[in-house]
Amino acid sequence: MRTAVLVLGIVLLVLGLAGGGIGLAVSNSDVATYNSRCLGLFPPSGCAAVASEASTFAFVALLGGLLFLVGLILTIVGAVLKPEGAEATRVVVQPVYSAVAPQIPQSYSTPPGQLSSSLTSQSNQKEMFCPACGTHYPLGTQFCGKDATPLKEMV
Numbered sequence: 001m002r003t004a005v006l007v008l009g010i011v012l013l014v015l016g017l018a019g020g021g022i023g024l025a026v027s028n029s030d031v032a033t034y035n036s037r038c039l040g041l042f043p044p045s046g047c048a049a050v051a052s053e054a055s056t057f058a059f060v061a062l063l064g065g066l067l068f069l070v071g072l073i074l075t076i077v078g079a080v081l082k083p084e085g086a087e088a089t090r091v092v093v094q095p096v097y098s099a100v101a102p103q104i105p106q107s108y109s110t111p112p113g114q115l116s117s118s119l120t121s122q123s124n125q126k127e128m129f130c131p132a133c134g135t136h137y138p139l140g141t142q143f144c145g146k147d148a149t150p151l152k153e154m155v
């Protein structure tokens with residue numbers, strides 16, 4: 001329905017523009033011919049025909065202008081209303097939003113779980129120490145950095 005209104009509007013727009021343009025051009029040239037030939041005291045024969053043609057094509061130009069206006073209004077109405085287009089965009093937007101929304105709480109719930117598990121493992125962690133100089137090292141270190149003595153695990 002909207003497409004039909006839009007197409008009709010554009011067709012009327014083009015027809016009105018063409019008709020108005022042709023009517024205006026012919027009537028203008030007829031008026032020019034009349035003005036150059038028939039304004040003397042004794043006008044030659046055919047001046048009445050030129051005058052009537054000028055008025056006929058002036059009417060065609062007016063009709064074309066009206067057709068153009070109607071076409072313009074139809075095109076604007078067809079472009080503004082678009083009930084099908086608006087409905088389609090609303091349907092497309094909703095699933096995209098609902099697909100994105102559940103992902104937000106998921107990504108926020110993961111880091112606290114990891115943080116608490118790393119905290120509990122850290123509190124149970126033992127340290128290493130050097131029996132020669134007494135320097136403390138993190139668990140996993142095997143030799144002292146100062147004197148290369150094998151480290152022992154703290155109890």
Ligand SMILES: [Zn+2]
Pocket residue numbers: 130131132133134135144145146147148149
């Ligand atoms: Zn040491």
